[in-house]
Amino acid sequence: MADAEIDYAAVFQSLPGMVALLTPELVYADANEQFVRMSGRxxxxxxxxxxxxxxxDNPDDPAASGMRNLAASLRRVLATGERDTMAMQRYDVQSMEQPGRWEERYWSPVNAPVLGPDGEVVLLVHRVEEVTEFIRDRGGPTDTRARALEAELYFRARELQEVNERLRRAHAREREVALALQEAMLPTPRLKKDGRVAVRYRPAIGALNVCGDWYDLVDLVGGDRIGVAVGDVVGHGLAAACAMGQLRSALSAASRVADGPAQALDVLGRYAHVVAGAESATVVxxxxxxxxxxxxYSSAGHLPPALVHADGRVEFLDAATDPPLDASPDPVPRPQATxxxxxxxxLVLYTDGLVERRREDIDTGLERLADALVRHRSADPETLADAVLRELLPPEGATDDTALVVVRL
Known part of the structure; x- marks a missing residue:
């Protein structure tokens, strides 16, 4: 049904619950049928x-604050342009049939803005849940207080639920930005050995779990050589992605001029000392x-690369392992092995999301990786990479990022 065919005035009048529209001057612009009926106006x-x-507010009750609290909420919505959910409020409402007689009422209001084309608030949606019957005394003062506390806890929980939803949306937006940043900084490599290389990156599930996993491949100066690296920055979200980008760029540059992988890591370690969020990052x-x-090869606290020999033997390259980046105030030259x-x-390089599982020894994950590599070793790099991810990552998705590089030698 097109928007033009919908009678929005009729929809407004039929809305469940008490709903009114207020101007920015807090004048009633409209009210639905239930608001009219339940408010007694x-x-x-x-x-x-x-x-x-x-x-x-009830002029005979100096402690009456319901209307003052409502005014403060409406002013917040006007100032911020954001919805405001109020805790349950007690109001004394004057009887229209008996002027001067005030009735105790309990309402739970939610106030939301309606924005115009310029982004300014042009109307306020004032929605009220009438909970007086829920609170009303059915067994004396103690019962009244208990019911009031029960209702207050209920509406506090509802308010917390709405706050959590706002946080979820904010985190989802951060995840979207971090993923875009990671994808921009982890392009498909352009190497002389293109047909012999496959790369994969899989983000973690969940809005908060974008991490700092990365890979890098470069053609090295002098001879038929390439540099291949993977790394992992501690932490999650946009900050981790930014630190990852800085480390990747620095290592890519250092690899092109270093005498070997250990020297490249030496340079990267000194750089990591001045990069926020780079402490304890791992890289091989x-x-x-x-x-x-x-x-x-040389490793700064990272899991060992796997070398699958043509005869099916798997060798984990773990003879040159050192602490993570910036782990020591006085760095010493990194070890190197050949x-x-x-x-x-x-040759297969990877990050911990591929092999680590909670409550499982890391050797179990490495054995699982070796088994998959042996069984699929005759496949081309692209097919091999897909098979490894399919077999090692949980079907519902991993809770940590995964980077994977496969090089056919």
């Missing part, structure tokens, strides 16, 4: 009249020399 007594002339980098058939390979071998 006619439409003529409402529309066109100032809210607090229709419903003033390999220099692959296709002509010499060697892999030189291994050899034959044609048809496969």
């Amino acid at each position: 006619s439409r003529q007594q409402l529309v066109g009249n100032y809210l607090f002339d229709v419903f003033p 980098i390999t220099f692959v020399d296709f002509a010499a058939r060697t892999i030189s 291994t050899t390979f034959a044609d048809g071998a496969t």
Whole structure:
């Protein structure tokens, strides 16, 4: 049904619950049928009249504050342009049949803005839940207080639920920005060995779980060589993604001029010392020399790369492991190791989201990875990468990011 066919005035009158529209001057612009009926005021007594002339505070009760609290809420909505959910309020409402007689009422209001084309508040939606019957005394003063407390707890819980929903939307927006940033900084590599390389990145499930996982591949100067690295920044969200981008860029530049992977990590460690959020980040980098058939590597606290030899043997490259970046106030040169390979071998670098599971020893995850790599070792890099992710990541999604690089040697 097109919007033009919908009678929104009829929809407004039929809304469940008490709903009124107020101008920015807090004058009633309209009220639905239930608001008219439950408030005890006619439409003529409402529309066109100032809210607090229709419903003033009880002048005989100096402690009466319901209307003052409502005024403060409405002013917040006008000032911020955001919805405001009030806790349950007690109001003394003057009887229209018996002037001077005030009836005790309990209302739970929600006030929301209606914005015009310029973003300014042009109307206020004032929705009220009438909970007087829920509170009303059915067994003496003690019972009244208990019912009031019960209702207050209920509406506090509802208010907290709305706050949580706002936080969820804010976190979802942060996740969206962080993912966009990560994807922009983790492009598909353009290497001389393009057909022999596959990369994958899988974000964690949940609005708060965008992390700092990253990968990098570069053509190295001198000979038929490439540099391959993966890393993981501690933390979640936009801050982790920003730190990740800085470390990745720095390592990419250092790799092109370093004598080896250990020297590249030395440079990166000094840089990490001045990057907010980079402390305790882990990274492993390999220099692959296709002509010499060697892999030189160095690790700063990261999980070891897996080298799948052509005969199916899996070698985890763990002979040059050191603490994470910026872990020591006085950094010392990083260790470096070298291994050899034959044609048809496969090098796999990954982050902990691929193999780590709660309440499970890390060796179990590494064994699971080795098994999958052996069974799919004859597949091309793209197919192998997909198979590993499919078999190792939970079907419902992982709670940590995963970066994966597969290089056919």
